[in-house]
Amino acid sequence: MRPGFHPRHRIGQQGPMSTDETAAERPRRYRASPKRSATHAENARKIEEAAWIVFSTIGLDRASIRDIVVMSGVSAGTFYNYFRTKEAVFDLLMGRLLGEIRTLTGKARDDAADLESMLAHCYDVYLDFLATREGARRFCELNQHHIRSRLFGAETMAGLVGDIGRDLDRVMPGARLGPEERTLMASMIVATASEVLFLSEGAAMGSAGLGAFLTRLMVGGLRSWLPMTPQKE
Incomplete structure (x- = not known):
């Protein structure tokens, strides 16, 4: 039997996963660092300043998340890391x-x-x-x-x-x-x-x-x- 081969494994089925494979698929957990903290603060500042401009220019009702994202220069994904809604x-x-x-x-x-x-x-x-x-x-x-x-x-x-x-x-x-x-x-x-x-x-x-x-x-x-x-x- 080949090393690592499971006798019941079939195409389309997943056999036992190694410890290394399991660890590789876990979400990464980043350690806090001054650089990462500074980036986090800078992104938050950009979003908040952009939202202030948008809300004081066209108001909350007419504003969209896209308006805030475009004004801030961050990605939509980054926006959702900080806020779930424009409200x-x-x-x-x-x-x-x-x-x-x-x-x-x-x-x-x-x-x-x-x-x-x-x-x-x-x-x-x-x-x-x-x-x-x-x-x-x-x-x-x-x-x-x-x-x-x-x-x-x-x-x-x-x-x-x-x-x-x-x-x-x-x-x-x-x-x-x-x-x-x-x-x-x-x-x-x-x-x-x-x-x-x-x-x-x-x-x-x-x-x-x-x-x-x-x-x-x-x-x-x-x-x-x-x-x-x-x-x-």
Whole structure:
């Protein structure tokens, strides 16, 4: 009998596989290396930057994965190594944008000693960021229905509302806000900022004027409502 020949082997059937053959067909497992890590990070950066351009140019609805792949210069296979859908990239970019807004507006509110200055600093920084960050305003305008549907379910947005609620307690110590009142006020501050952004394209007053308008609107509304609120013991 020839070495390696199995007596029951027939054409079209597979005989026993050697240890070497089994190992050869196993998926390769690459060891992490600085070069491979750098390539991975570079591909992710290309995909995310390309997706930002596509979403801020034609919007999520009209965009395709092919648009992102062509813009990024990576292959379709490489794209799918990182994301399964275009919505997954969109969610990542939107979450990152919200995170930047939360950080910047938080720093702006830190220096405020009263309600009016807190809101003025917060709105000014927010509107200035969206006006100067390349593609940000257009990203929001083209995808506003997607942003609205995700906005208040986002963990970062919940954190932003919580941050503002705590700052309201700090700048209005005599108001003694209850948890529901605090959350409602903070949510209104966030909601007015996002809605004015969506609806104010081409507004003559500009970012500074919009910030002043929102500040006066919210300060007047909150101060007129607070005296009517029963005091909490």
